[in-house]
Amino acid sequence: MNTQSPNGEFAGSVGLVTGAGRGIGFAIVDELLKYGACVSLLDISEETGNKAISELEIKYKSSSSRLLFIKCDVTNKIEFEDAFKKTIEKFGKINIVVNNAGIMTKYITSWELAIDLNYKAVVHGTILGLKYIENKIDRNSAVINVASIVGLSNSILPMYQSTKRAVIEFTKSIGCLFNTKAHENNVRVMAICPGPTFDGLDNNIDEKNSLEHEIQELITSGEETPNPNRVIIIQNSDYYKAAFLHVMKNGQSGDIWIAENKEPARLTHFYTQY
Ligand SMILES: NC(=O)C1=CN([C@@H]2O[C@H](COP(=O)(O)OP(=O)(O)OC[C@H]3O[C@@H](n4cnc5c(N)ncnc54)[C@H](O)[C@@H]3O)[C@@H](O)[C@H]2O)C=CC1
Numbered sequence: 001m002n003t004q005s006p007n008g009e010f011a012g013s014v015g016l017v018t019g020a021g022r023g024i025g026f027a028i029v030d031e032l033l034k035y036g037a038c039v040s041l042l043d044i045s046e047e048t049g050n051k052a053i054s055e056l057e058i059k060y061k062s063s064s065s066r067l068l069f070i071k072c073d074v075t076n077k078i079e080f081e082d083a084f085k086k087t088i089e090k091f092g093k094i095n096i097v098v099n100n101a102g103i104m105t106k107y108i109t110s111w112e113l114a115i116d117l118n119y120k121a122v123v124h125g126t127i128l129g130l131k132y133i134e135n136k137i138d139r140n141s142a143v144i145n146v147a148s149i150v151g152l153s154n155s156i157l158p159m160y161q162s163t164k165r166a167v168i169e170f171t172k173s174i175g176c177l178f179n180t181k182a183h184e185n186n187v188r189v190m191a192i193c194p195g196p197t198f199d200g201l202d203n204n205i206d207e208k209n210s211l212e213h214e215i216q217e218l219i220t221s222g223e224e225t226p227n228p229n230r231v232i233i234i235q236n237s238d239y240y241k242a243a244f245l246h247v248m249k250n251g252q253s254g255d256i257w258i259a260e261n262k263e264p265a266r267l268t269h270f271y272t273q274y
């Protein structure tokens, strides 16, 4: 067991992040390490995971004792729960779970994988979080589910969008006051909805502009009354770090946050029609 870590707001915390070998998950691991946490980095790809670990060990010279790579397919229930057990074996506990692994699918391609990975594994990861996080009322304890802004937009991507909307509804309801009290689930469960996030495009402005245009067209084409002021600005994964920190510090259970267009994270408000 080794939860000793440098000073920082997550010193003494232990995070488990899924699909963390690259992209948004990797950025979250980086942020947790930066602020002193121990982290288990889960990824289905050994190659991606090992590359990520090497990079982080160079960046945080003494981080090897605070970092664990676990090759894990989160759609495999046994492997996923084993990853929680291995994390507790190494670091003594878990208090932050980030269900990040997900796949963007076009139309109805890979529809079963979209349900298994984008939705069922997030539900399972939340259930495991509620089971294994012991210090539930600690302000540093949380389950964070990564959804998408398209989970809040009008519909155009049948599988991707419906699974992301499902994550939002699941998170809102499991985290609502009624369920928190009725089931004594005192761990905060929240979701963050990133806008389009792509790494490596900062030096390729033409490609970035054309992707922004393509995504904007795609998203607004699903709207009955397209918002003429809707703007899509591609961010890179590093923009997600501040959003993650903000939600960890300020979020309440059941919250759905948006992190898009390189702007500070903002809370979504829902209006019930029925
Ligand atoms: N990139 C974007 O524009 C946006 C992404 N999101 C969501 O954010 C999350 C992360 O997205 P990105 O960083 O773009 O992902 P990415 O595709 O760059 O990385 C995903 C990582 O997850 C791993 N992975 C895939 N299947 C897995 C499985 N079954 N078990 C464990 N690991 C697995 C991959 O090996 C990869 O390292 C996803 O849930 C995605 O839907 C939401 C909004 C925008």
Ligand SMILES: CC/C=C\CC(=O)/C=C/C=C\C=C\C=C\[C@@H](O)[C@@H](O)C/C=C\CCC(=O)O
Binding pocket: 104, 105, 106, 107, 108, 147, 148, 149, 150, 156, 157, 158, 194, 195, 196, 197, 211, 214, 215, 218
């Ligand atoms: C389009 C989704 C917009 C935003 C945010 C998000 O949640 C996840 C994004 C992850 C990857 C996005 C890839 C975008 C690819 C685009 O170049 C287009 O190829 C998407 C085009 C069509 C998708 C619709 C379809 O064929 O069903």
